[in-house]
Amino acid sequence: MNxxxxxxxxxxxxxxxxxxxxxxxxxxxPQVKAGHGPAPLKAVVSLLCPGTVLTxxxxxxxxxxxxxxxxxxxxxxxxxxxxxxxxFTAQNGGMARFAADWGFLLDPLSSVMILVxxxxxxxxxxxxxxxxxxxxxxxxxFGYLNLFVFFMLMLVLANNYVLMFVGWEGVxxxxxxxxxxxxxxxxxxxxxxxxFIVNRIGxxxxxxxxxxMFAVFGTARFLDVNQAxxxxxxxxxxxxxxxxxxxxxxxxxxxxxxxxxxxxxxxLPDAMEGPTPVSALIHAATMVTAGVYMVARSNALFRLxxxxxxxxxxxxxxxxxxxxxxxxxxxDIKRVLAYSTISQLGYMFMACGVGAYWVAIFHLYTHAFFxxxxxxGSGSVIHAMSGEQDMRRMGGLKDKIPITHGTMLVGTLxxxxxxxxxxxxxxxxxLWQTFSNGATAVYVVGIITAGMTAFYxxxxxxxxxxxxxxADAKVAAHIHESPRVxxxxxxxxxxxxxxxxxxxVPKLWSALPDAFRAFEHWLxxxxxxxxxxxxxxxxxxxxWLAMGLSVAVACLGIFVAWHFYQRRPEKADAVRxxxxxxxxxxxxKWYVDEIYxxxxxxxxxxxxxxxxxxxxxxxxxxxxxxxxxLTRLSSTLSIWWDTWIIDGFVRxxxxxxxxxxxxxxxxxxxxxxxxALVFVLGAVMIFGYYLTR
Amino acid sequence: xxxxxxxxxxxVLSAALLLIGTAGVLARxxxxxxxxxxxxxxxxxxxxxxxxxxxxxxxxxxxxAIFVITVAVAEAAVGLGILIALxxxxxxxxxxxxxxxxx
Amino acid sequence: xxxxxxxxxxFAAVTLGGGILTxxxxxxxxxxxxxxxxxxxxxxxxxxxxxxxxFAVQIVLYVGGVMVLFLFxxxxxxxxxxxxxxxxxxxxxLALACVLAVGAEVMYFLKKGAAAFRLAPSPAAATxxxxxNTQAIADVLFSEYLLPFEVASLLLLVAVVGSVIMAKKxx
Numbered sequence: 008m009n010x011x012x013x014x015x016x017x018x019x020x021x022x023x024x025x026x027x028x029x030x031x032x033x034x035x036x037p038q039v040k041a042g043h044g045p046a047p048l049k050a051v052v053s054l055l056c057p058g059t060v061l062t063x064x065x066x067x068x069x070x071x072x073x074x075x076x077x078x079x080x081x082x083x084x085x086x087x088x089x090x091x092x093x094x095f096t097a098q099n100g101g102m103a104r105f106a107a108d109w110g111f112l113l114d115p116l117s118s119v120m121i122l123v124x125x126x127x128x129x130x131x132x133x134x135x136x137x138x139x140x141x142x143x144x145x146x147x148x149f150g151y152l153n154l155f156v157f158f159m160l161m162l163v164l165a166n167n168y169v170l171m172f173v174g175w176e177g178v179x180x181x182x183x184x185x186x187x188x189x190x191x192x193x194x195x196x197x198x199x200x201x202x203f204i205v206n207r208i209g210x211x212x213x214x215x216x217x218x219x220m221f222a223v224f225g226t227a228r229f230l231d232v233n234q235a236x237x238x239x240x241x242x243x244x245x246x247x248x249x250x251x252x253x254x255x256x257x258x259x260x261x262x263x264x265x266x267x268x269x270x271x272x273x274x275l276p277d278a279m280e281g282p283t284p285v286s287a288l289i290h291a292a293t294m295v296t297a298g299v300y301m302v303a304r305s306n307a308l309f310r311l312x313x314x315x316x317x318x319x320x321x322x323x324x325x326x327x328x329x330x331x332x333x334x335x336x337x338x339d340i341k342r343v344l345a346y347s348t349i350s351q352l353g354y355m356f357m358a359c360g361v362g363a364y365w366v367a368i369f370h371l372y373t374h375a376f377f378x379x380x381x382x383x384g385s386g387s388v389i390h391a392m393s394g395e396q397d398m399r400r401m402g403g404l405k406d407k408i409p410i411t412h413g414t415m416l417v418g419t420l421x422x423x424x425x426x427x428x429x430x431x432x433x434x435x436x437x438l439w440q441t442f443s444n445g446a447t448a449v450y451v452v453g454i455i456t457a458g459m460t461a462f463y464x465x466x467x468x469x470x471x472x473x474x475x476x477x478a479d480a481k482v483a484a485h486i487h488e489s490p491r492v493x494x495x496x497x498x499x500x501x502x503x504x505x506x507x508x509x510x511x512v513p514k515l516w517s518a519l520p521d522a523f524r525a526f527e528h529w530l531x532x533x534x535x536x537x538x539x540x541x542x543x544x545x546x547x548x549x550x551w552l553a554m555g556l557s558v559a560v561a562c563l564g565i566f567v568a569w570h571f572y573q574r575r576p577e578k579a580d581a582v583r584x585x586x587x588x589x590x591x592x593x594x595x596k597w598y599v600d601e602i603y604x605x606x607x608x609x610x611x612x613x614x615x616x617x618x619x620x621x622x623x624x625x626x627x628x629x630x631x632x633x634x635x636x637l638t639r640l641s642s643t644l645s646i647w648w649d650t651w652i653i654d655g656f657v658r659x660x661x662x663x664x665x666x667x668x669x670x671x672x673x674x675x676x677x678x679x680x681x682x683a684l685v686f687v688l689g690a691v692m693i694f695g696y697y698l699t700r
Numbered sequence: 701x702x703x704x705x706x707x708x709x710x711x712v713l714s715a716a717l718l719l720i721g722t723a724g725v726l727a728r729x730x731x732x733x734x735x736x737x738x739x740x741x742x743x744x745x746x747x748x749x750x751x752x753x754x755x756x757x758x759x760x761x762x763x764x765a766i767f768v769i770t771v772a773v774a775e776a777a778v779g780l781g782i783l784i785a786l787x788x789x790x791x792x793x794x795x796x797x798x799x800x801x802x803x
Numbered sequence: 804x805x806x807x808x809x810x811x812x813x814f815a816a817v818t819l820g821g822g823i824l825t826x827x828x829x830x831x832x833x834x835x836x837x838x839x840x841x842x843x844x845x846x847x848x849x850x851x852x853x854x855x856x857x858f859a860v861q862i863v864l865y866v867g868g869v870m871v872l873f874l875f876x877x878x879x880x881x882x883x884x885x886x887x888x889x890x891x892x893x894x895x896x897l898a899l900a901c902v903l904a905v906g907a908e909v910m911y912f913l914k915k916g917a918a919a920f921r922l923a924p925s926p927a928a929a930t931x932x933x934x935x936n937t938q939a940i941a942d943v944l945f946s947e948y949l950l951p952f953e954v955a956s957l958l959l960l961v962a963v964v965g966s967v968i969m970a971k972k973x974x
Contacts, residue, residue, distance in 0.1 A: 677802030680734075680795055684726050684894055687901045694908040705811045708920040710848070711913055713815050717822055717841075719906045724826035726898030727891050732831045732877055736838045739869065740822050743845045746857075747818075754852045755920070759939050762854050763948055766940070769857075769864055770955045774962030776869045780876045781969030787880045788972070794885060796892045 010069035011082050014111040017063045017070070017121060018160035021153040024059035028052070028150025049145060056149035057132035060156055064125035071118040080532050083166050083230065085110035107169035112229060116533040119368060120163035120300055123375050127292045128156045130496040134383050135284040137492035138390065142282075148188060152288070155181035159293050163300060168217050168227040171301070175213065175265065178294045179206045185289060186281040198277040205274040209264015216257030223250055229304060236307045243311045255308050255315035258301065259322075266298030267349050268356060269326040273600055275349055279341040283386030286341060291348050291378035296371045299355045303364045306534050310362065320360020320441070324452040327353030329597070331459035335466075336593045339396050340385045343467050347422065348378060350456060354437050357449055363440035364534040365527050369511045370437055372526075373429035376507050377421040380500035384415035387489045387497065388471060393482050398467065403476035407486045412472050414497040419468050421504040423461035424561040429508030435557050436513060442553055454560055461564025469572035513550070710751035717744035729794045731786070735779050742772040810851055817844030829890055831882045832874070839870050856937040 032052070074080055089109040113121075132152060139148050158181060162174025180203075187199030220227055224235045262268070267275040278290050289295070302309060302319065309316050327350045334346035351374050358367035389396055391408050405412045421430040434457065442450040476483060488494065511526040512519050571579045583590050592598065676682075717740060724737030746765045753761025787793055821841025828834040846861040944952055 672803040675801065675803040677799030678796050678892075679798070680726055680892060680898075681894060684898055684901065687722060687726065687898070687905060691901055691904045691908065694905065694912070698908055698911065703808075705808050706920055708913065708917055709811065709815075710852075711920065712910070713818070713848075715906070715909045715913070716819055719902050719909075720819065720822040720826055722905070723898060723902045724822075726902070727895035728826065729888070729890060729892045730831060730882070730885050732873070732880070732882065733826070733828075733834050736825050736834055736873065739838060739865075740825060740841065743818075743842065743865075746861075747845060747848055750849055750852045750854050750857065753854065759936075759943050762857055762936075762940055763943055765854075765857055766860065766944070767951060767955055769860060770959065773864060773869055774958055776872065777962050777966040778969065780872060781966035783876060784879060784970045792885075793880055793882060794888065 008069070009073070010066060011073050011077075011113065012084060013066065014070060014082075014084055014113055014164060015086060017066050017125075018157050018164065020059040020062045020066075021156040021160065024056045025150050025154035025157060027055065028146050028153065032146030032150055052146050052149050053136045056153050057129060057136065059153060060125060060129045060132050063156070063160065064122075064129050067118075067121040067125050070113055071122060074113055074115075074118055080115055081230070082113045083110060084113075085166065089170070107167055107227060109170060110166040110228075111164045112166035113164070114533045115530045116300075116303060116368065117163050119372060119530065121160060123372055124156065124159050124163060124293050127375050127379050127500075128152075128159075128288060130499055131284050131288045131292075131379065131383065134287075134386075134493050134496040135282075137490050138284055138386055139282060144188065148185075148282070151181055151184045151188070152284075155185065155289060155294070159297070162297055166228055166230070168220065168229070168232075171304075172210075172213060172217065175261075175297060175301075176210065178289070178297060179203060179210070179265070182206070182278070182289050182294055185285040186278045188281055188285065192280070195280040198274075198280040202274040202278050205271050206264045209261045209271050212257045212259075212264070213261025216254050216261065219250070219254045219257060223254065232305075233307045236311060243313065248314055249312075251308060252312040252315045255305065255312040256318065258305055258308075259315060259319055262298030262302050262356075263322065264298075265301075266295050266352050266356070267326075268298075268322050268353065269329060270599075272326060272330070272349050273603060276342055276345045276596070279339070279345050283341070283382060283389065286345070287379045287382035287386070290345065291382050292375035295348060295352055296355070296375070299352065299359065299367055299371050302356070302359045303368055303534060306359075306362075306364045309359070316360050316362065318360075320357050320446055320449050323353040323356025323358075323360055324449045324456075325353070326350070327357065327456045328452050328459070331456045331463065332593055333596050334463045335459060336590060337463075338399050340388065340398050340401075340467065340471060341382075341396060343398075343463060344378070344381055344385060347381075347460065347464065350460060351378070351422070353456075354434060354453065357441055357446075357453060358437045361441050361444040361446050361449070363437070363444070365530040366433065366436045366440050368530060368534070369526055370433035373421070373433040373504070373507050373511075376500055376503040377418045377428075377430055380414060380418040380497060380504055381422070383493070383497055383500065384411050384418060387411040387493055388415075390489055390493070391486045392478065393485050395478070395482055398470040400477050400479065400482075401471045402474045402478065403472070404486065405472040408488045410488060410494045410497065414494075414501040415472070416468065417501040417504050419464045422464055423565060424457055424557060426558055427505070429504050429506070431558075432508035432511050432513070435554055436511065438557050439513070439550060439553050443550075454557065457557055458560040458564040461561040462568045465565045465568035466572050469568060473573055474576065513554075707751050707755045710747060714744045714748040714751065717741075717747065729796055731783055731793045731795050734795060735776065735783070738779075739772060739776065742768060807851065810847070814844045814847035814851065817841065818848065819844075830886050831877045835870060835873050835877060838873075839866055842866050842870065854936060856940050 074082055086109045089107050132149070135148065135152065139145055142148070155178060158174045158177030160174075162171055162178060165171040165174060183199045183203040186202050187196045189195045190199075217227060220232065224232050226232060226235070264271040275290055275295070279286055281289075309319070330346040330349035330353065334343050334350065337343045337346065351370070355367040355370050355374075358364070358370065387408065388401070388404065388411060391404065391411070392401060395401065417428070421428040424431045424434045438450060438453050438457070441453055478486070509523055512523040514524065516523075571582065595601075721737045721740030721744060724740065725734050728734055728737065746768055749761040749765045749768070751761075753759065753765075783793065786798065790798065792798070818841050821837045821839075821844055824837030825834045825841060828837060842861065842865050846858050846866075849855075849858040849861055
């Protein structure tokens with residue numbers, strides 16, 4: 008089978024699953040049919056939806072395998088032209104047309120993405136069968152999840168920015184639907200709204216960048232844009248902020264919204280209101296990485312806009328340390344992981360900012376494994392704790408839920424950057440790239456953040472699994488390991504967290520054959536390999552030193568956490584009290600939400616509300632009143648017209664008759680003699696006529 | 701003055717009598733006088749007819765004059781009957797007091 | 804010849820004078836008498852034109868019938884009150900003017916065409932014992948003009964009936 012030409016099947020299967028759930032789901036919902044044999048029908052959902060994703064995964068594997076066989080690792084399939092617009096003159100002087108295709112592009116970058124998306128999605132689907140098994144709206148959950156996979160695949164497989172934007176919006180929609188899955192809970196509904204609205208702000212930037220792209224290049228297709236950039240017409244804008252930098256910045260604003268960077272990250276912690284599989288899939292592994300993907304896809308553009316790239320790196324670094332600082336003190340297990348996600352995304356943007364795009368994608372790929380693992384593990388913990396999410400009420404779970412503990416330990420070590428696990432390779436490479444490209448400040452921030460990451464992750468482990476149990480007695484009695492349908496995905500992801508990194512080992516480990524660096528080579532055609540050359544210029548010694556430093560920092564972080572939370576827990580309280588205001592600020596997330604609320608939400612709501620009210624009263628009601636007044640006016644005019652002009656005509660006639668009757672009336676004297684006189688007068692006249700003839 | 705009397709004289713006479721009668725019809729208020737003036741007019745016509753009958757040596761004029769007299773008699777009779785009826789209803793014989801058809 | 808002329812002028816004066824008197828008298832009886840005089844004058848004129856039958860008819864019918872009828876009606880209708888009131892109506896001056904205008908025009912016509920009537924009528928060839936005027940009229944009246952004669956009689960019948968009805972107090 009020609010997988011390459013059937014790329015369109017890859018997103019089709021999840022879409023079909025979503026449509027089936029939409030149309031028939033109610034009949035398959037166990038809650039709806041409570042009482043009579045829901046189990047086989049529930050199984051339909053359980054088999055269908057993960058099955059579609061599995062099919063997509065298999066098709067993706069086939070397509071990627073065939074792609075690898077092509078000499079030029081690019082395969083574009085255009086199904087049809089979707090939006091055909093009017094022609095206009097582009098900045099390059101040529102005639103362009105606002106047109107967007109419904110087309111798919113499979114190249115090394117998108118191939119990595121589809122494998123990650125379908126693979127991780129499948130694992131999480133399987134996990135959800137267990138996690139959401141007793142929830143209402145089972146079919147709805149899987150329908151939304153499938154719909155999300157469809158949109159994500161559209162996003163990564165699109166061959167042009169417009170179709171990508173379709174997927175972009177679609178995943179935002181699914182994120183809203185899934186965050187607010189338990190919509191009867193106000194906090195969940197609000198969180199969904201917040202996510203969508205904050206995303207929207209970023210999307211405005213994306214759209215502007217897209218339109219600017221059309222204006223400058225006349226096209227939005229990736230390959231065409233890259234071609235135009237490489238043609239030499241555009242030079243690197245080192246001298247300042249030019250049109251390319253502006254374009255890149257606008258696109259990056261879109262990425263900030265989607266990938267939760269400062270200042271548009273505020274929705275991600277609130278998004279933890281959704282079910283844990285949602286947090287794992289959308290807000291760890293896939294959706295939030297869409298921004299990174301987009302920047303990597305536009306690498307040709309960003310390379311020519313050094314100002315914007317700097318901004319990207321700085322924003323990434325700032326976000327990373329900000330989020331890590333908040334994660335240090337959070338007590339909700341999922342919140343810690345959410346801020347951790349924001350922080351790791353910051354790392355990815357750091358890498359993009361210094362030009363090491365393949366490293367960003369590498370970190371994206373490894374992060375998908377261990378973050379999904381950590382989230383699913385936390386879900387398992389919550390499931391075991393009968394819904395408890397506050398770590399202060401956990402503890403001592405190590406022996407009670409061993410599989411969960413073991414897999415989460417693997418995930419923690421991976422994210423901390425312990426050598427041998429996946430996180431080490433990708434994070435270390437990022438730090439090395441920032442250092443070797445001269446962004447020293449970014450590097451320092453990255454190192455500090457790495458230490459903080461190790462600290463808060465081990466703190467999480469310590470508070471959750473080790474030490475004495477602080478759980479409620481009733482809850483403690485129910486603690487049980489999750490069913491196999493949930494633990495097997497954990498084990499799969501744990502294996503991935505260990506093994507996934509071994510395809511991107513640093514060149515420094517020259518002992519290993521080049522096959523272990525396959526990731527970089529695979530992505531080189533799509534992302535450019537020059538940066539890799541630049542990195543190699545530094546002395547090997549410096550690199551070993553940097554590597555050692557990052558490992559040391561990670562170990563330090565773990566040690567500090569172990570010390571304060573396992574050896575001497577009371578000291579943690581002492582530090583907390585001593586830190587006082589600092590602690591409170593961190594606990595309250597630097598009051599960013601409150602500032603936004605005050606400045607924007609309330610300001611807009613109040614001011615906008617009163618503005619709208621006065622608008623309604625003056626303009627809208629004024630319009631209606633004005634229409635009423637006009638009607639009365641026109642009726643008055645009509646009355647006047649009718650009374651004076653129309654009736655006037657009639658009265659004029661009658662009046663003229665009356666007027667003309669006056670002289671005529673005089674003739675009617677009633678006197679016969681007068682009539683006789685008229686006879687004689689007539690005779691006079693007749694004679695007179697004959698006289699003068 | 702002492703010319704021989706020609707038809708013209710009779711015509712002039714007839715015209716004068718006619719005009720006198722007309723003046724009487726138009727100017728008098730008393731209906732009886734009006735009726736008498738009408739008789740004058742008819743007689744003027746008769747004079748005219750006879751004059752021409754003589755002029756043309758034809759007897760037709762005289763025949764016509766007979767009929768004129770007949771009609772005049774009939775009309776006088778009926779007119780006077782109307783007068784009596786009018787006098788009975790209106791107590792007046794003045795023509796200009798009978799103005800029921802006035803606007 | 805002379806006699807004719809004089810007689811003509813005499814009868815003309817009577818006719819016209821009687822006419823004027825008829826039109827101008829205040830008392831209706833006076834007017835009636837004047838009218839009788841005028842009618843007699845006309846009768847004389849008829850005679851001068853050798854219309855003997857009409858002369859007779861005029862006197863018998865007109866004077867003896869119509870005028871008597873007039874006088875009866877005058878007596879029947881009390882005209883004393885009318886005699887005290889204004890005699891001429893408001894339009895008398897206009898009437899006079901019109902009449903004079905007509906008169907002027909007629910005179911003008913007659914003057915213009917006077918030449919046509921210069922011929923004096925020739926004396927009628929009256930054979931004594933022969934058919935007279937009456938005979939001549941009768942000859943034509945009952946042969947050629949029979950229909951108008953009958954119609955005239957019908958007219959008279961209508962007039963009789965009409966006048967009777969008009970004059971009745973209650974129909």
